[in-house]
Amino acid sequence: MKRRKVDVAALPAATARQIDDRFQVATPLRRMFNKVFPDHWSFLLGEIALYSFIVLLLTGTFIALFFDPSAKEVEYSGSYTPLKGVVMSQAYNTALNISFDVRGGLVMRQMHHWAALLFMAAIIVHMFRVFFTGAFRKPREANWIVGVSLFWLGFLEGFCGYGLPDDALSGTGLRIASAITLSIPVVGTWVTTSLFGGEFPGDVILDRMYIAHVLLVPAIILGLITVHMALLVKQKHTQWPGPGRTNHNVVGVRMFPGFAAKGGGFFMIVFSVIAFLGGLFQINPIWLFGPYKASVVSAASQPDWYVMFLDGSTRLMPAWELRWHMFGHGYTLPPILWPTVVLPGILTVLPLFYPFIEARFTRDKTAHHLLQRPRDVPTRSALGAMAITFYMVLFLSGGNDVIADKFNISLNATTWFGRIGILVLPPLAYYVTHRICLGLQQHDREVLVHGIETGILRRSVDGRFYEVHQPLAAADDHGHAELDYAGWVVPKKMNRVGALMPSVRGFFRPIEQPPGQPTEAPVSPAPDREEIGTGTRQR
């Protein structure tokens, strides 16, 4: 009997055809694969968040296999001797077992925690890039709102995770959380007793946080990330202005293979950076904190970095307590209400509506698909710098006891620095940033009119010195060119316009040998660009 020959080369095509016959996926997939993504390093910041979220899901699933969030008391009998025989909750016990008795458990736990810190850090810098480039403007306000929600959900998710191991640090965090919810006017007591099932700490809070941490919040985050990406695909990515780029096209690399290869590679890099941190840097050494007891509060008890600004605002808040009588009852507003309930309230609502607030002030109702350079919108950039400074002062104040101790500064001095700094530094940052933006703008215009500074000094016959400028376009009698600012980088060095030897390209080492002594500056014509269209954009 003759064996049928299998043509290996034709196998992929044949398989694909069989699949398409059944599911008719060729057309949508082709559209998908042909989607074009603009290429800029700052567009990858969101991807860091996305990939660290994937690492969070993977490592989290692993440690959840060995974790039991129960408040039941047990006696520790694992292999960490300095805790032998200590009575602790089952949650802390299993967290210790993951660290010391589960193979690979400690590195998984550490990767999970580092990934959480990285996730939040990436969200923040991604948000900065979206903010400072104006990517949130119409039509992308919805995606901005989804983004802000993702930040606060990540915050909540991180806080729940921090509370789970039931060590002294997480217990202290929960204690503070209960004090915060208690301070909410009118409903505070009810909120707290229903969260904790009675008085703090109670024995239900761990179970509740566990479900929130492993199911509810991640599911919502995953859902919102899906919405975030769907909106991104639907509305298309913004791009920087530049040659061939308009408000109606997208210039970049195709989804497949270019972008997919880069994305896949970048996922590997993010994964390996997290693995590197998880393997080499100790994080959250719960065995040093001991089990949670109300009587144990250590020095240097801080929350993770993304919560630290609330700790800072609490430390800076003077102890102003408001008491008054009304309708025969006494009322108290504890000072902790302002920095931990009112402030985060403002910090949630204000950013949510920022795109609309800005549009209202600029009266800008058009759709934008081209990004703005931060210098071209001085007011927004200055507001952003102000917000970052405000945040930084609170953030540093959250760690002020460690800073005071390690840098030999008085703790009281750091508190006063924070109190004065929170009022003085943000306006200062606003002013300085505004000036810097204007200065940069002016320099751009100057180069467009006068040309590039060549660094060549000439002395004229009458003895005056002047610097030779290279005009960027045909100049008039005064050496002035008429060029419009295109919203993109203005060349400011001679080699940028091909007049000198090109600077050596390559990141770690030259990717091409510098040419041997050219007699004349090489000028190569700009490559022809192919325009790829996937539908038109609304205007």
Add this chain to the structure above:
Amino acid sequence: MFSRFGPARRPPSRLRRRLAAGARLVAALTLVGGLYTAFAPAAVAEDSSGLSPAAQQGKGYFDQTCASCHGSNAQGVPGKGPSLIGVGSAAVEFQVGSGRMPLAGQAAQAEKKKALYNLDQARDIGAYIEAVGGGPQIPEGDDLHSKGDAARGGELFRVNCAACHQFAAAGGALSSGKFAPAIAATDREIYGAMLSGPQNMPVFGDNQLTPQDKADIIAYIQNLRSDQDPGGWGIGRLGPVPEALVIFLVGLVALIFATLWIAGKS
């Protein structure tokens, strides 16, 4: 009513009262003076001969370097140094052995520095202060931890010490430039610190923490110091603050370089 019938008893005249009081005073003064002349020289002689050789040696050091602030009989000098009556040899050995005393200058807190006296000399001064006013002593021997139970000590440490010295004994800030130092000390220093409560540290006498409790705590602290961090580099064991530094300076910076490498810059 009855006084009417008995012989009228005249109250003593003013003069007689004064004379009697004067006589009593003279008698008392004579007695006290006599007693003093009888006993005082003898008492002084007994005191100096009662000092052990070590204490006598210590008195020499004390008079030379410490008396200017603590007074010639360790009774203290207002505005310069407190009385050392009753602080015991534990306090002296801790203060002098760790170089805190003699005090160098005015600062928020007397800090550990290179010791002027070696440990033997410090113990001599301790013996002298002990002889002058008594007080707590550190038990004999250099090894005060091997009879302790580190796990129990850990619990005691977290309840009693971690609030100031931090969970990993890495130190913490107190108000106005004062601080609880990172504990890098010998068994005897730790014991001495607990017994004497230097400066802003409370005294943990034997009825607050029994000698066994102290041994447990020392066992835990020494174990902490020798313990290697199982998770990698401990970044100072300072909790989330250095972790925040690492995620931004190492993690994020590395990844931003990666983005620059992967994607274009314009």
